[in-house]
Amino acid sequence: MDRIVKSLNTRKIVWPILIGLTVSGWLLSRNFNPDTFTFVTFTWHTLLFLVIAVLMMFLRDIAYIYRILVLTDYQIGWKQAFNIIMLWEFSSAISPSVVGGTGPAIFFLYKEGVSSGKSTAVILTAIFLDELFFILSVPFVYFLFGNNIFPPDSANIEEIRWAFFGGYIALFVYTMFLAYALFVNPQLFKSFISWVFLFPILKKWRIQARRSANQLIYTSKRIKKKPFSYWFKSMTATVFSWGGRYWVVNFMLMAFFGNIYSFSDHLLIYGRQLTMWIILLVSPTPGGSGIAEFIFSNFLGDFIPDASWYALLAILWRLISYYPYLFIGAIILPIWLRRVFKNDVTYKEI
Numbered sequence: 001m002d003r004i005v006k007s008l009n010t011r012k013i014v015w016p017i018l019i020g021l022t023v024s025g026w027l028l029s030r031n032f033n034p035d036t037f038t039f040v041t042f043t044w045h046t047l048l049f050l051v052i053a054v055l056m057m058f059l060r061d062i063a064y065i066y067r068i069l070v071l072t073d074y075q076i077g078w079k080q081a082f083n084i085i086m087l088w089e090f091s092s093a094i095s096p097s098v099v100g101g102t103g104p105a106i107f108f109l110y111k112e113g114v115s116s117g118k119s120t121a122v123i124l125t126a127i128f129l130d131e132l133f134f135i136l137s138v139p140f141v142y143f144l145f146g147n148n149i150f151p152p153d154s155a156n157i158e159e160i161r162w163a164f165f166g167g168y169i170a171l172f173v174y175t176m177f178l179a180y181a182l183f184v185n186p187q188l189f190k191s192f193i194s195w196v197f198l199f200p201i202l203k204k205w206r207i208q209a210r211r212s213a214n215q216l217i218y219t220s221k222r223i224k225k226k227p228f229s230y231w232f233k234s235m236t237a238t239v240f241s242w243g244g245r246y247w248v249v250n251f252m253l254m255a256f257f258g259n260i261y262s263f264s265d266h267l268l269i270y271g272r273q274l275t276m277w278i279i280l281l282v283s284p285t286p287g288g289s290g291i292a293e294f295i296f297s298n299f300l301g302d303f304i305p306d307a308s309w310y311a312l313l314a315i316l317w318r319l320i321s322y323y324p325y326l327f328i329g330a331i332i333l334p335i336w337l338r339r340v341f342k343n344d345v346t347y348k349e350i
Helices: 002-007 010-031 044-071 078-093 102-111 116-149 157-183 186-196 200-223 228-257 263-280 291-303 307-321 323-340
Strands: none
Touching: 010 291, 010 307, 010 323, 044 078, 044 116, 044 228, 044 307, 078 102, 078 323, 102 116, 116 157, 116 200, 116 228, 116 263, 157 186, 157 200, 157 263, 186 200, 228 263, 228 291, 228 307, 263 291, 291 307, 307 323
């Protein structure tokens, strides 16, 4: 628990901001053309679609908040759910994408009064639903557009394809393994974990691994009893949350470039973002900072009429979909920690 609290240091927001702005500045200097921006006019159309883009993030957050309410059987209230989701997003934003915010998310639920076992069950179920969304959505867009879901003029197209297919296969295997462990045979998973952590190099983590396996067994017993409505509500919320996140870019492009895109273009932009996310899964930087800004122009450049817009739109995209979680989390975290640890005399504020 102490390790998790220490990992949530609000000073860590500096690094993803610096990395992101450095890469964005480099992109801006590389493609900058001042004449391009002399033609920019902010009309009601521009403002309307930028507002809609922001509202897509509100939709995403509301869907996530509602899902956590459903998954906890409404044991927590809307305010608690809001805090949990914002802190979960914050912990993910300051951690490398490959690490994520799973551990802190369980901690946040636990400190809001949800038992340790149930907290683990809720977060594992949420992760399973997210991964299921991707392993179903990616083949759908690939069936529609084929190799067009990759950037057409990239010098590193083969590396991008290998990263995409490798990431998808890893995600698919992980999701199927999690599904089997949750719904079919959790005891086999526990036996496998116990065997793996007998190796001398892993022995010191054996107790923690067995505890995780026991929590997965608890999760399996819990979710097998859930009615159809539980899964329908939580999966619907999952679809809306990810859909809201990805449609931010679509409405951004419509704000500045009008109605030059067909419905098929919008679906392809959506598909490109799914591809981007698969690659960002293995990002070593906090929240994919720097890498996200770079591949934005790489993947979506053919939908942007002028290269001078690449960096500006990448910055705007991150201002809407990423940076707010850094600042909201930095504001909420100290207040939340004081509240949940108010009776803990050993707690020292970070």
